[in-house]
Amino acid sequence: MPFERIEPEKLAHAVVRQIEGLILRGILRPGERLPSERVLSDRLGVSRPSLREAIAALQGSGLLVARANSGIFVADVLGSAFSPALTRLFSSHSEAVFDALDFRRDMEGLAAHRAARLASDTDLAVVDAIFIKMETAHEKRDAANEARLDAEFHLAIIEASHNVVMLHMMRSMYDLLREGVFYNRQVMFDQRMTRTALLDQHRAINDALQSRDPVAAQGAIQTHLDFVRASLTDKLRAEQNEKTATKRLQHEQMR
Structure with missing residues (x-):
């Protein structure tokens, strides 16, 4: 038997x-x-x-x-699946930064879709509380705190998705995510309009989650990370153009 x-x-x-x-x-x-x-x-x-x-x-x-x-x-x-040296390497090379952004766009879009459907009211209250702190840091122009809260906001969404594999995978990337977020935001901190746009994008993500709209939440995440990618691309292109222009000027002055 x-x-x-x-x-x-x-x-x-x-x-x-x-x-x-x-x-x-x-x-x-x-x-x-x-x-x-x-x-x-x-x-x-x-x-x-x-x-x-x-x-x-x-x-x-x-x-x-x-x-x-x-x-x-x-x-x-x-904890982190990446050594500190590899994390620094990823964050300092543009191709790795862009790959990380693409990865985040895919994974966080899915997490936001799941969170809008499956998160508890308490999960969404945590996301909302972090966003309110982001608004305060924005008014104080506290770059480091904004970057830290940015990472916490995105990780809170992943936690609210209640997928333990996704949770631990993204937690293991926390250092990489934090440094990537800080780098991207610092690059774009030159203009007030860009900072405001970033805050507005996080507001759109939060609003969609609080409304429990999976499609809107996923779309808002993707729109936000597309904006970050485009802004970073423009900034890096501008820096390269400035280097070329400087060499041209130096050559002209020596003639």
């Missing part, structure tokens, strides 16, 4: 499954410190020996790490 006796699940196994689920869904993030053993055992309603057994199993599987005199942390193995 194919039946087997049902055995009660050990408390440690239940703890392992709960923590695994929190990591899988992106609620516990790479590098995040777990509460103390006393606090965590109280919150989970299990004994300290059961908790220690679960923590040991999660450390053995590589999901948690212990740091001397600091505590237990979610392993960085779920």
Whole structure:
């Protein structure tokens, strides 16, 4: 017969499954410190020996790490998939920057479409709260804070899509995304009109999400990243033209 006796699940196994689920869904993030053993055992309603057994199993599987005199942390193995050197290389070469923008356009468009359909009201409240902070940073002309919030806004949409594979893939690119966003925005910060256009585009994305319009949300993401790509192309072309003009002037002055 194919039946087997049902055995009660050990408390440690239940703890392992709960923590695994929190990591899988992106609620516990790479590098995040777990509460103390006393606090965590109280919150989970299990004994300290059961908790220690679960923590040991999660450390053995590589999901948690212990740091001397600091505590237990979610392993960085779920963090950036790119070394700092490769991230800098990507962000400093135009072909890689454009490829990253194209990748973001495709992935974030799908994420926005899913988020408009599947996000909870709380998910959308998070996106809206970040956008309000973007408006404040815009008024203060705080370039670094705007860039940070820009990245958080886009990642919040990916989180709201509730696709764990997409979530961890894009989380692993967070450093690359952050540096790419900062670079793109800094390049375009010369003109007030461009900064305003970027804010308006994020407003359109947020409005479409809050209205739960999947097609409009995907289109707004694509329009925004197309604008970023075109603006960056124009800026790089202008810089190259200036170099050529400078050489021409130098040559003319030497004649």
